[in-house]
Amino acid sequence: MLLLSQRPLTASDADNRLFANRSDELKRVCRALDLGLNVYVWGARGTGRTSLLHQVQRLRPDSRYVRLEGYKNLTERLDEVERVLSGKRRLQRQQRVSRPSLLDPFASTRDYELRTVTVAEDPVRRLRTVAGVDSGGPRPVVLVDDLSRSDLHEMFGRLRDNMWELPIQWVVTGETAHLSPPADTFFDLSVELPPLDQVGLAELLQRRAASGTPQEQSLLLTSATPALETIAPCTPRRALAVLRDVYLSDDATELTDELLRVQTARAHLKPTANKVLEALMAHGPAHAGDERLLAEVGVTRSRIVQVLAVLEAEGLVSAERVGRRKLYAPRSASLGRGHAGAAAS
Template sequence: MLLLGQRPLTTSDADNRLFANRSSELQRVRRARELGLNAYVHGPPGSGRTSFLRQVEREHPEARYIRLQGVETLAEWLEGVERAITRSDALPRERGNPFAEVFGQLAATQYKVVVDPLRHLKVALGQQQTASRHVVLVDDLDSDGCQEMFGRLRDDLWELPIQWVVAGTSSHLEPPADTFFDVVVELQSFVLEGLQDLVDRRAASGTAAEGALLRSRVATAIESIAPCTPRHALSAIRDLYLSEDLADATSRLIEQRSARSRMSATASKVFDAFVHYGPTHAGDERLLAEVGVSRSRVVQVLTELESAGLVTSERVGRRKLYSTLTGGDTARKPGEESTPDGLS
């Protein structure tokens, strides 16, 4: 069966065969791992951060993977790391003495009580019988979370027997979190060579006839797709394969590439996020976390994208749902203009 879905890849052998064009980035993380260095991995929405971390996990089975999307507090982040280290779904906590708690509250009115946020993690590490450092792979940590964990606790985390590989949404870390990571790896958009590798791997997942059809349908449009993220590439490839009018689908991709070349970085992020999450609304928490801008800014960008013919909207209840226009099966609305210059 031809595999053209855009779900994150796992550590399985089948998914490893689908993983395209990141050998140099994996090699950089591999060398960092051998030297005991902490690594930070970043890339635009749809660049395959989760799939990349899973491939790192595949190479290092002793590593512990943790996904922090939707986690809001430092205590929850650290508890998630503790669960990964202990491989436990339940973390027993010592039952406190109620009298001690009362006296502690009274004392806090006169004295500043300092509690070590890493105390539970340190206990968990002490209970693990291993001479080597633990490797923890952290996925989907936003800039605020990265600053809170690796900035605020930087010096304390340095002292723990943990090596970190963190996939974050921010391309630039503020001090002091920036100095926690010795190696920074960027997952760049695919150029033509990487895109062709992706097509070949997906074509090989199906029958010989399906693979040949996919290659022939993509051949005339592949230069119009690159450069792009793996997620956007898969969306375009899937539309080309399914389209009833290949010429029209190719034309739409050429128009889309022209429009994207004039987009600001924010508009491009919003568009790519809607390719993945849409149809959805401007307040979707997953989308806002990924693009890293406010809801009002997303609404502004969507209005511009809609006027450019790159997204459509539909009122559903009190919300306005937006969908991207990709492929050749969605006709442009009568009288709709081409994408204006300076789209931001």
């Protein structure tokens, strides 16, 4: 079966055969771990950060993968790391919680329920215990996926010295290229995952084509090679979206021509406009005040409004009125995130 999904690759044998053009970065990470170093891996969404961590996990089965996106605060993130290392959550106990009644103001003094609450405790100290300090054994490796700039600073900057004392090696991924002090000194090695060039895209195409039947392989190679040449360099996620669109298209030549037109138009755009377009391509439609869009591009809302107007005039995005806001999306189907929502990051 032809495998063109944009989902992250796992540590399985089948997915290992699909892992393309990141062997140098993988070797650097593993060599750093052999030296006992902490590693920070960065790149835009869609460059394959999650897939790389799972390949590290494949080569080091004793490592533990954890995704901390969505946790509310530092304590919850450290608690999840503890759970991954030990298989247990922090200590809990039963506590009496009163149930006041609106009809009887004195009911709270005699009416209560039992509720499970978390014991207040230093989460870093618990991690130190779980990691087996003074055990004499090898330090566990924790693979932390997709931390935001602020979470990176809080976890490995504000608590840098505490985290240094833990008998744990860390491989952490994020989008930001430069970490703020003192988090920058926590990591001994920084590894970039750049967009794939034509050589990398060709390898990705060959690996995906090899997953299909001989007929599927021939059709994909014939139709997709010209298309991929028009979008290099780009992320693996976008490349897979193009592969799928080309394979499903009734007219691959027309789609390739459209991709070439878009790439030519983008060559004349300013960097901020390209950043906005990349964000829309990666995350889907957004309005000018979208917090994720503002954070990723790093400019004001008024600047985003100006840039979106330029992109709309160039025919690169379309706008739809939704209530009092305009929702912007890549105009060409081949520019979108693939409509499936799975991320290859």
